[in-house]
Amino acid sequence: MELKNKKWTHDEFYAVRAEVLKQWPTGQDVDFDEAIKYHENIPANRQFAKRLVKAKQNGETLTQPRAGVALIDDHIELLNFLKKEGEADLLPTTIDSYTRQNQYKEAQHGIEESLRAGRSLLNGFPAVNHGVAGVRKVVENVDAPLQVRHGTPDARLLAEITLAGGFTSYEGGGISYNIPYAKSVSLEKTILDWQYCDRLVGIYAEHGIEINREPFGPLTGTLVPPSISHAVAIIEGILAAEQGVKNITLGYGQCGNLIQDVAAIKALEALAEEYFAKHGYTDCVLTTVFHQWMGGFPQDEAKAFAVISWGAAAAALAKATKVIVKTPHEALGIPTKEANAQGLRATKQMINMLRDQPFPLTKEVEAEIEIIKAETRCLLDKVFELGGGDYAVGTVRAFAAGVLDVPFAPSKFNLNKILPARDNNGAVRLFDVGNLPFTQDIIDFHRAKIEERGKAEGRSPSFQMVIDDIYAISNGRLVGRPR
Amino acid sequence: MELKNKKWTHDEFYAVRAEVLKQWPTGQDVDFDEAIKYHENIPANRQFAKRLVKAKQNGETLTQPRAGVALIDDHIELLNFLKKEGEADLLPTTIDSYTRQNQYKEAQHGIEESLRAGRSLLNGFPAVNHGVAGVRKVVENVDAPLQVRHGTPDARLLAEITLAGGFTSYEGGGISYNIPYAKSVSLEKTILDWQYCDRLVGIYAEHGIEINREPFGPLTGTLVPPSISHAVAIIEGILAAEQGVKNITLGYGQCGNLIQDVAAIKALEALAEEYFAKHGYTDCVLTTVFHQWMGGFPQDEAKAFAVISWGAAAAALAKATKVIVKTPHEALGIPTKEANAQGLRATKQMINMLRDQPFPLTKEVEAEIEIIKAETRCLLDKVFELGGGDYAVGTVRAFAAGVLDVPFAPSKFNLNKILPARDNNGAVRLFDVGNLPFTQDIIDFHRAKIEERGKAEGRSPSFQMVIDDIYAISNGRLVGRPR
Amino acid sequence: MQKDKVKIILGVIGADCHAVGNKILDHALTAAGFDVVNLGVLVPQKDFVNAAIETDAKAILVASLYGHGEIDCRGLRDMCREAGIGDILLYVGGNLVVGKTDFAAVEAKFKEMGYDRVYAPGTLPDKVIADLKHDLAQRGLLHG
Amino acid sequence: MQKDKVKIILGVIGADCHAVGNKILDHALTAAGFDVVNLGVLVPQKDFVNAAIETDAKAILVASLYGHGEIDCRGLRDMCREAGIGDILLYVGGNLVVGKTDFAAVEAKFKEMGYDRVYAPGTLPDKVIADLKHDLAQRGLLHG
Known part of the structure; x- marks a missing residue:
């Protein structure tokens, strides 16, 4: 079929x-x-x-x-x-x-x-x-x-x-x-x-x-x-x-x-x-x-x-x-x-x-909603385009091209090219955007966020930062700071 | 002395x-x-x-x-x-x-x-x-x-x-x-x-x-x-x-x-x-x-x-x-x-x-800071005035007058006239302001907050609401809603 | 003519100054139709006994929230006996001992000390009121 | 001429597809100077043995994160023996059994099954690397 x-x-x-x-x-x-x-x-x-x-x-x-x-x-x-x-x-x-x-x-x-x-x-x-x-x-x-x-x-x-x-x-x-x-x-x-x-x-x-x-x-x-x-x-x-x-x-x-x-x-x-x-x-x-x-x-x-x-x-x-x-x-x-x-x-x-305490829709939350929406639209619209208007076909092509890419996934059909890391406030960003079809603005945003953290920690972003982040919560923190 | x-x-x-x-x-x-x-x-x-x-x-x-x-x-x-x-x-x-x-x-x-x-x-x-x-x-x-x-x-x-x-x-x-x-x-x-x-x-x-x-x-x-x-x-x-x-x-x-x-x-x-x-x-x-x-x-x-x-x-x-x-x-x-x-x-x-996540200073937080500041100034300035410019003397007179009044206190030198209760979002407000020297604006603010809750719960504010609030957390909620 | 309400003595024993539960119990017992003589916090044993004699109370409700209950509550039944009110109802409740202990053991200990009812932490006023009505009725002291 | 690096086989056994720790261990072992043959997730016992024979590996590192370790890991030592690599180093680690169990008991069970080292959940790569270097050196297999 x-x-x-x-x-x-x-x-x-x-x-x-x-x-x-x-x-x-x-x-x-x-x-x-x-x-x-x-x-x-x-x-x-x-x-x-x-x-x-x-x-x-x-x-x-x-x-x-x-x-x-x-x-x-x-x-x-x-x-x-x-x-x-x-x-x-x-x-x-x-x-x-x-x-x-x-x-x-x-x-x-x-x-x-x-x-x-x-x-x-x-x-x-x-x-x-x-x-x-x-x-x-x-x-x-x-x-x-x-x-x-x-x-x-x-x-x-x-x-x-x-x-x-x-x-x-x-x-x-x-x-x-x-x-x-x-x-x-x-x-x-x-x-x-x-x-x-x-x-x-x-x-x-x-x-x-x-x-x-x-x-x-x-x-x-x-x-x-x-x-x-x-x-x-x-x-x-x-x-x-x-x-x-x-x-x-x-x-x-x-x-x-x-x-x-x-x-x-x-x-x-x-x-x-x-x-x-x-x-x-x-x-x-x-x-x-x-x-x-x-x-x-x-x-x-x-x-x-x-x-x-x-x-x-x-x-x-x-x-x-x-x-x-x-x-x-x-x-x-x-x-x-x-x-x-x-x-x-x-x-x-x-x-x-x-349950009786609504979280206020602050400008920080709104800004984060906007970046998530913008990124997601880049991904969805590119998948749709790759599939010639079909999300199923587009998904297969998108994974092959790294337009969709899931960090640390076992599947060989996943490109595994992106690398995520936390920013200085602990939000998950991309240290390497791989082939994700993001706009230059979005790519710059991620780069700036990761650089900000690197500066605060006095180290260049590297795979070690990613490993530190993965073990961080079990070691008691959210951001994997250098020991 | x-x-x-x-x-x-x-x-x-x-x-x-x-x-x-x-x-x-x-x-x-x-x-x-x-x-x-x-x-x-x-x-x-x-x-x-x-x-x-x-x-x-x-x-x-x-x-x-x-x-x-x-x-x-x-x-x-x-x-x-x-x-x-x-x-x-x-x-x-x-x-x-x-x-x-x-x-x-x-x-x-x-x-x-x-x-x-x-x-x-x-x-x-x-x-x-x-x-x-x-x-x-x-x-x-x-x-x-x-x-x-x-x-x-x-x-x-x-x-x-x-x-x-x-x-x-x-x-x-x-x-x-x-x-x-x-x-x-x-x-x-x-x-x-x-x-x-x-x-x-x-x-x-x-x-x-x-x-x-x-x-x-x-x-x-x-x-x-x-x-x-x-x-x-x-x-x-x-x-x-x-x-x-x-x-x-x-x-x-x-x-x-x-x-x-x-x-x-x-x-x-x-x-x-x-x-x-x-x-x-x-x-x-x-x-x-x-x-x-x-x-x-x-x-x-x-x-x-x-x-x-x-x-x-x-x-x-x-x-x-x-x-x-x-x-x-x-x-x-x-x-x-x-x-x-x-x-x-x-x-x-x-x-x-x-530790890496600052809480944003939202307009809701700012409004709450303002009301706390305004209330506290009413209290402090009245104490200072009652003491003729002396906080020690003023404190004694303020408690006698109920200008300072601590809820549920055992001391007989506390007037015990105010009654606190939670508002509909769980913030602590005053159901009865007693003799606290608040401005009419502040008194109206508290009344409105408590009325809003009463309306949401379909009951008139009463001492039962206060009791419900006291037992609420041990029963699993913040606001003591009617059973 | 309306029958007099049953008088009960309420207080937090010893060097304990936890007032919140005391105020709530006062409110709930009064609402339930009792005439509450509330001695408040920091109440010595003899004040409970004296107040009971003076007001002809039918029950003494002792609270202890701070862990010294074992020392503070011992001997109250004897003091009641010596004062001629040896058969008055004695209830006790709260955090009665220091440290997490099996409540059944605590209950046994305080019952042996002469308390008719012993309540675990977190007991709601309704339970105390129900027990009080039951025990007073059994003694023929509750006027319907 | 530079000596060849020691080859080690890495994989997640059975029907388990937890990939994160596998990727990290791969990275850490490679950085520590080993030549890592990473079979990834969902690896049957025979694939570990075949890969070890083909590459002349000195150790097999088995991970099991999903609780079926007891069933999946049994017999691997025997299969190695049958294939003529009975003395290869066998390590195993992860969440090896279903339910919270005393780790000492788990360790004993897996050692009896022929594993040289057994790791509790949460073991960091550094510990594994240090053990590997120690064990290989003892066998004269580690080139300074």
Whole structure:
């Protein structure tokens, strides 16, 4: 099938579908018509899209953890614990890494080893292996809106099974689940595979079932300038909307400088509305998600609480619709459920303390919104141009040319030419703009910001500055100053 | 001795001193000349005043805990733990409540019971009972600047012993250690007794020994509007400066609304410089201290971490010279040393992450600075007028008239007529201005702010609103909304 | 004729000057129909006893927020007995000991010291009022 | 003539795609004078072994950040032995297991699995470089 940003016909979709459902035996249990009926009986308070719309209307910021274990009963217990003890508003099901690589045999092996060991040896819930019935056992025993969170380049079978199982939200996208999550899968393939997922959600929508979709905002989670993740988020949003998705949450990972973080969420909202309207996707409801600090954490739990709290504060002050929460065990690997609940409670407390305090739209915030908007427009418009008016085609060409370039990404289809670093106030800027199609003004702005920092630190900007920035938060600071 | 704001002569001071040193047998061990020599050998890194000046110059925010136990060795161990494990920049010695009431017999009893029980039965360090030699054992075994923190209406003997013992900072004041800490001690007496303490510090200064003084900023710590605590802080600062004190730290307790908290510190700095200059105290170095949330805490430690982190963020964004740190055990009573260190580490992490991020001086912050300044000037100028040009005399008359009035204070010399409540954004306003000598504009401003909230909540402002606000943070919010 | 309201004594014991909770409890108890004799902060044991005798109070509510509760509260029941009001209701609450301690142990200790009810930090006035009404009713002291 | 640099194999094992630490370690090891053969992320065990044989590498540095380390890393030493490079240095580091576990226990487990050094989360490149230089020198493999 040729890649273009155009809604798949039913024929196109069902031809591929027959193959997808054969990828693992559990695919045979998916019955779309029966799944529609199943969804029709899911109460409103468990529907992700409805909860997000309500939050957006009320100016709330909802909390959501990451969580997933190998076995069904343990997973149900984990989610209910996070709802009760963590006061989480929205619940996830994080998928294990074997499933993300479509290694269902290894996932099965992980399930069996977990059964033997009496603890989860998988870092998530292998939903494909558990199948529709297993997924429904989770859905029916957890009273909250549920989302699939993963990092799966080819997530078609996973989508079929989890949506038929009653999940009401699905994370991911053809760019955001490729560039940071794969090494040698082409963008053509992942964009097509995610058009499939979006089309599936679109067909649910045609049957009156509203499923929320969420491109993965933070990408590599490491010094990603807002304009780059915004461009990817908006492209993925548009690709989803074209396939008929009606409820989309666009994401952003905390950079750490409050002005930049507040401006980023405001700019993301405004730009998304602008580009969706410009391209005619006017019946899509857009919300935002703010990811607490995705980089390295301090090992000390008390310090980790401060990092979590600062992420919660930024999310609340920026008025994001939801916040994805970290835990005080972040530096130590996958958290216990108790630590997960602690991160959620700290976040909830912070959000509630700040909910009555709007952050003023200062001239500093406005200036930052303007620069993010200008940069993002450079990227989006160049992608559109490269694709000859098609964002899907343009995206493939843009990554090849370094017009889109994600720092520290594992994919060989990413040029890896740009180098980000913090400026003297801790905002993420570009030390090397690579091939990003920025105007000279913008390039000069970044150069000046990095030079200002270099001067303050008495050193020339170098890769060492970038390394210092990457380790800075875990060593207790935002900007990686020379030791 | 007649109360007036005038530097005591040496004769006046030494006449009283002879009596003070007889209040408890350990007073006899105080030898001023020997104490001067002792201070001359204290290295610069242990001198409170010098550390604060350096922090002010560098734009640092230093961390300081509260801590004190009954026995000397345990106290030394506690302080060293907080320095090492809590990374505290400044250390305290919190004095027990019997000593604060000059009940040295009860304190002795507490020391003995603590020895028997093998744990501290006192809530602080009984420095008077331990005497100069005992205090010096602490000073010599802790490598950090040390401050006496207490709440003692008559703290003269305590000052003599702890300063001779080598402490380099002393908290308290004739208003701030009376109104929130006593029931029926007159202001005339406490202001005179604190003139003694200030004069003692002044005489140290005459001998080249710089001792830092810190009026207690938060007062009752419960919904105190910034202008009231600012007026008290500036009056106590002026009274101290008149007695020859050269290094003063003025304090403020977090209200919880970020704009108001940042504005409060900025206004406090500006007003103090203005009034000190106006009255000729030009050779006094002024710094600021921000107290993390002094009201009720959530019992849950994760939530308490969020409250602590928010206080740390506000202190850092306001660029206060130091921050007094709470602990995750706050709601449960006096913390373990581990919990104390956790609060310190969370605070340090937050301060370090924010040190490179100046908070913009937005129009909202500027408006708040203006209202705080206008209110504080109303209070200070009326006190000066009531005293016929004397702040000491004026203060006594002002409290009698309700021109100065501290919410929820135990003292019978406080009129207790004002009632504070939060506005719709969480800033502390006045629901009843009592007899505060505000202009009609200011009174209207407060009324409008409270009415705006009442309207948003669909209820008339009442004492229930005040109660709701007092319990709000421990229940997870800043503004006490109706349930 | 309206029955007299039940009188109760309220105060913060010892060298403790935490006034906020005291003022709120005063307000809440008064609103709940009690005649509150509030001794405020820094109250010695004997002042509680004297006030109870003078006003014919049915309960003494002792608060201690600063960690010295263990020393300050010991012996109050004996002093009540000696003064002839040995069976008066005695409640105590607050941060009763220095350091984080298991509340069940604290409660047991203070009950052994003669307190009828012992409250953990953070107890809301409503709970105290409900208990007070229940205990007074059981003793036939509450006029409907 | 300059001696050849020591070759070392670097990679993130299994289904793991955490790339940041891998890129930093590559940079730091190269700067420290090693010839780094970086296999990147998502590397199967056999690719580590094949690359080591092809390049005559003296050490394999395995990273696992996503919690599946226990499953992914088991058997690598055996595979090296079978391929005739049984005595190659094997290092492993990262978030090796799911859940918060005592690091000493994790270290013991991975040493038993045949790894020469096991690193806790948050280890800085400097530490790895120092250990590598030490271990290679001991084996006479490091050219001054």
